[in-house]
Amino acid sequence: GARHISKAQALEHVAGYALFNEGSVREYQFKSPQWTVGKNFDDTGAFGPDLVTADELPAGGKGLLLQTRVNGKVVQSANTEDMLFDVATIISTLSEAVTLEAGDVIVSGTPAGVGFGMDPKVYLKAGDIVEVSIEGIGTLVNPVVDEA
Template sequence: MRYVHFMYQGQATLGVRTEAGVRVLGHEPLEALLKRGVDLATYGAEAAGPVVEVGEHDYLPLLREPGKIVCVGLNYADHTKESPYAQPDYPTLFPRFNSSLIGHNQPLVRPKVSDTLDYEGEMAVVLKSGGRHIAKADALKHVAGYALFNEGSVREYQFKSPQWTVGKNFDDTGAFGPDLVTADELPEGGKGLLLQTKVNGKVVQSVNTSDMLFDVATIISTLSQAVTLGAGDVIVSGTPAGVGFGMNPKVYLKAGDVVEVSIEGIGSLVNPVVDEA
């Protein structure tokens, strides 16, 4: 089942994709369904709302008010090699704020204060449940589904201090969507899928999700040692080599560029780049 969040008749609306279009479910956000313990596959299959066509610019970030958004850095060895860091033996975790999120076809905004906006194509994991001290063997039972994420990073600000948080949280730099694909429709743990990022149609990142150093189950289990996870939390699982920062000379995004992140079996997330007004 594929869930989407979009504007319809002036309201934020949840729907599921069908062969005929998107079937309207109503205005209850996806995270509310997850917190109620709704089985997404069954709920979407039994939906009886109208089928509509979603306008190109009507998509919203998948979750209206996600719980925690936790990103994983340096989770592909090839990306670590192009960074100024040694490969860690523990997941590099940092937060992303809801205020940074945008939807499919919405613009990534290059901020006034820096010209170092960079792309990071990633697979996002949305949780349907959680807890503390989750065993790795049980971790995937807590996954509702998988989605696309472009973890836009303002590199100048990311590297101003040892903590990356500011550079990872500029407004309108985190693209999320358009579809949440339920876990039953993808390989266990989202493994074995081709992830690619294109800038202006050119492939700049290409990797198999099986190459993650810390897989989804490991990340969930490790994070839960410290943090109580819950329904509607999001884990952004890391980006491979090929970012603009790693090129020589460095190549950053500019107004007029178009970034597309795709993952086999999940779809494509497209965002144009604009300068902050």
């Protein structure tokens, strides 16, 4: 494992990039003082569908178009260049607190455009199809289903 990774060496620790679609269970988040649990229900975090090796993309995955579509409509469109913290900074900062091991997955967050921030608020419902794509990586497609 590795700790205290410098920003200059951080990208040497990246095997590749994939997509992650984290679905928040807002009903739970509204009744809890801690939002994290509402982001970790069974089946609310999809990962994949492929891993693109780091050498197939620009350093740090910079300059790539990121989009989210719900039922075919673009609801988020951003560029990885506009991330609040770049990949090297995220890795360096995390490694100050935890030992990073081979195979660890680090998820960076979402661009502007989440339904909770809209006026009026928009929530996903059973039957919706969510597609997340990043240029050069691919598209992750997730159906929204009610909890069984």
